[in-house]
Amino acid sequence: MFSPPAADQENISSSPASTKGPVKYGELIVLGYNGSLPNGDKGRRKSRFALCRRPKANGVKPSTVHMGCSPQAAKAISNKDQHSISYTLSRVQTVVVEYTHDINTDMFQIGRSTESPIDFVVTDTMPGGHGDSQSVQSTISRFACRIICQRSPPYTAHIYAAGFDSSKNIFLGEKAAKWRMQDGQMDGLTTNGVLVMHPRHGFTQDSKPGLWREISVCGSVFTLRETRSAQQRGKMVDSESQELVDGSLIDLCGATLLWRTAEGLACTPTIKHLEALRQELNAGRPQCPVGFNTLAFPSLRRKEVLDEKQPWAYLHCGHVHGYHAWGGQAEVEAEVQERECPMCRSRGPYVPLWLGCEAGFYLDAAPPTHAFVPCGHVCSEKTASFWSQIPLPHGTHTFHAACPFCVQQLTGDAGYKRLIFQGPLD
Template identity: 30%
Template sequence: MKFYNFTIGFLTFFILAVLYNAQPSFGLHYGQLILIGKQKFKMDFNKRAVANGIKQNPKYTKIMNKLPHSPFKPPIGDHEETYSITFSFDNNEAKKVVAEYGLDPDRDMFQIGREIENIDFTIDQKRVSRYACRIVAEREAPENVYIYAAGFDNSKNIFLGVNAMKIKKPDGQFDGLVTNGVLILSPFNEPPSQEAPPIHENAASSSHALESLSSRIMSPIKRIMKPLKKISRESSPRAGRKNKSSQESTPITGKEKEVSQEIFHSTCWKEVSVTGDIYSQRKERVPGQMGKFEPSLTNKLEDGTLINLCGATLLWRSAKGLQNIDTEETLKKRLQELNKKRAQCPVYMHTLVFGRTGESSTSNSNNGHSVLRKPHVYEKCGHVQSNHKWGIDNGKYKCPYCKQSSDRVIKMSLGLEPAFHLDSNAFDYAFNSCGHIASERTVEYWSSIPIPQENGNFHAVCPFCNTLLNDDKPTIKLILCQD
């Protein structure tokens, strides 16, 4: 009897294993989107059970002239499932162009926006469009994932109103830019530089793979920052003193500010159209403006691509890239190694304990930690101590170790989102001014990326909390006072 039960169990396991392996494509991972500033707020993009992609049917792109007070209906093709993009050209809606789309069995489509219905990844931020953009992935080539501006509403239509920028292509087809704009910053949207090694196809380790990715992304950023640093040096008081012809510093003029903004616009972020074409970024997200068409660039999402939806920035990690990132357990191990150094507070003379973002005070007390053991860093010198009251005078914080005065003392914690960490090196740095700790490569990378803000400016932010970084000193090198 026991042998019979064992045989039945073994056969059942064998059959289930065969059935599982017979469907290797179902549930295939395309990649993952993570919202900057919201740890754990992310979405996996997997192969759908049934394809829902679409493709344009040029045969049914028509100019529709609507009669007054008559219902407007888009053209109907031969497809059972019909999608359409409507371009409106005047205020009374008497003239429209409607491009029809039918189902594509070779692609999966995912939609992102503020709306709840008909949206796969909902981002509840007021400036994000209800149907902001859509992601399309090839089912048989999952590494090919593309982004398009705007998403289809419940009636399976994208409506570009009068204020939206419309474009007529040389082939007669129509395209458009959404009012709020969909921007991408891709590591491959710039020509390769000699100082940037290519991404290794077969990375030996997560650190190696992410370092190569960082180099590819950092190369165009460094080219951007060089002229900005030159402007800053020429306008600084120190530069003014060195200039023999003038004893006064030269402030950055409005023209120089325009130059710096123009560098960002023309070099970094690109705008994606409704049909997936790439344009240089508009100077302002206002109706009637459009950037220059850039036919050499693509809307393909590469590992590390950033997506800005006018109020929210997303990081795309490909399926292959996710295989090379560190796990939460690895990050926790690095945190334990940091705590093993037994950093001491020179005032209370007790050991400080680094924690993770989101840890409750209850859990900390259970582990023997107290508020006084939470590490803080002096903004100017980088010495790590507890939150004591020693040396506070007129809003300044004097470090008891080196006697330098800082404007702020910042509480620190570990941001536990593996996709934002570029390597698994020691947590020797902190972002200024939020206090999230990471490796040198991670903080240097994120502090060098200009993220579009709602006011139209660009500013580096902490990826873990979306806090604006300090302009003069975006990162802090940590100095532990050890026993």
């Protein structure tokens, strides 16, 4: 657990119950954007979204079940003030579950749709932190999932697959995986599913990756299907819950979100602290061992603009240099240059180094000493080690470790490398 220096104490928020504004339940942070969307955060489209207690509860809970095509079922579906979930079993049989208002909870909805019921609009994330180019067919559902938060302490948050549309309905078509439960209620899975992974030992320096599970429309937990859209559901895991914990990852098949609780964020380094670490690093006046020029990490605001003092690194060995255009052949086709390090002659990616600016991804407040391979995003050793062990869903049936700041797939033995800085010679 990180303990900030006295000067930084005012920058750490207090517990959710004691803050002066609305109670904050937690925040969702989209992996791959390093602090903000490429074109800036606008409205409901941003790289992180705070879930705060609403002025008036808007949560819902299941109530009446209507079998078949009864007038009551038809009325529940057509009533714009009535939340309902429709399960189409066949052309002639539909089960409609009415949902009623719950004064004890707040509901937040996430998806690709820009319609008003969606609180947090999420689009497909491309490696390198670039948003979805509209030509790509999105695999994220328009109404992907909903999170229900308790309005009173301990403010628990539970996740459910699928969100209610503008007519306050959720429709599971004939082809969707669905089934009847023992209590007569229905349940089902969405087309590409909502996957969740809870880390073991919380989101701390001791964190270890958990297992990916699938969450159903009613919040039950299942092992993964053979592929994302397979019609056969996995096995039910009774011993696990859909309650989100600090560090839970939510995958919507095209974008992955990190859930941070308000308490967890209160123990996380802030942007102000990351800026202090950057200044401390630069104050050491690291030098290029070849050109002897002083190197400096650019400010966090200029996180994509190459600077003439920008540190570059040979990621096979970790030696940090300034940029030089000699000493190796740039691979024409390759995204990263393969170069030979002048210090130790090892060959590998030669890339500019960027500080990881999204503080919510950090497990501790230690100095930025390690870089992800091959993207060159720099963070603390514990942070790099943790993310390099997590298999993130990619496409509809593969998993691979990726940098949380840009979601580029990690390579090399560990996926990250300790950086070797040379201090000033004077």
